Amino acid sequence: MRCLMCGKNRDEGTFRDLFDPQDPLCEKCRSEWRRKHIRFRLGGVTAESSYVYNEAFSRCLIQFKELNDEALRDVFLYEVADRLRFRYRGYTLCLLPSSEEKSAARGFSHLRLMFACLKMPMIEPFRKVTSQDQKNLNREERLAMQDAIILKDGVQLPEKILLCDDTITTGATMLGALAALGQKAQKVRIYAVSANIRWL
Numbered sequence: 001m002r003c004l005m006c007g008k009n010r011d012e013g014t015f016r017d018l019f020d021p022q023d024p025l026c027e028k029c030r031s032e033w034r035r036k037h038i039r040f041r042l043g044g045v046t047a048e049s050s051y052v053y054n055e056a057f058s059r060c061l062i063q064f065k066e067l068n069d070e071a072l073r074d075v076f077l078y079e080v081a082d083r084l085r086f087r088y089r090g091y092t093l094c095l096l097p098s099s100e101e102k103s104a105a106r107g108f109s110h111l112r113l114m115f116a117c118l119k120m121p122m123i124e125p126f127r128k129v130t131s132q133d134q135k136n137l138n139r140e141e142r143l144a145m146q147d148a149i150i151l152k153d154g155v156q157l158p159e160k161i162l163l164c165d166d167t168i169t170t171g172a173t174m175l176g177a178l179a180a181l182g183q184k185a186q187k188v189r190i191y192a193v194s195a196n197i198r199w200l
């Protein structure tokens, strides 16, 4: 099997490459990800992440999202899926929205693909109103985006909600989702695969 990032044939790789051949990444590519269990609070809610957002993670995420490389779907949660399934038993995954124009252009919901490997109940209850790319916004503009997430019409919210995203940067999108939930949800937790170093 070839590594999905560097293309190296894993049969010729390290001991771990041979020992754990199911990992879609080879040992070298995997070691560039900074695995770290990060726990923090966001908007009064308990949040956790499994990786520090860094260049290697970003590169893989961009290849998955922007270049539509669907083969990478299982790379992100490969190391933590069992733990998440156990820890959040009884929760429903509530995926954060990407801007509608973008996901339409992509033709797939990247978070839905990414979290499918957990085989947990999953809904997409939110709608993002703006299509502006967050990267080009300053802090004030990002904070203003909190109001730009709304619940879709007629959404039935489950009792236990795990808000899920690929990355938490400023936390503004997540705060927007929390604001959209308001008092409607009974139990809410947050999980993002990676988190910006500021949350350490």
Ligand SMILES: [Zn+2]
Pocket (backbone or CB within 6 Å): 003, 004, 005, 006, 007, 008, 025, 026, 027, 028, 029, 030
């Ligand atoms: Zn590799």
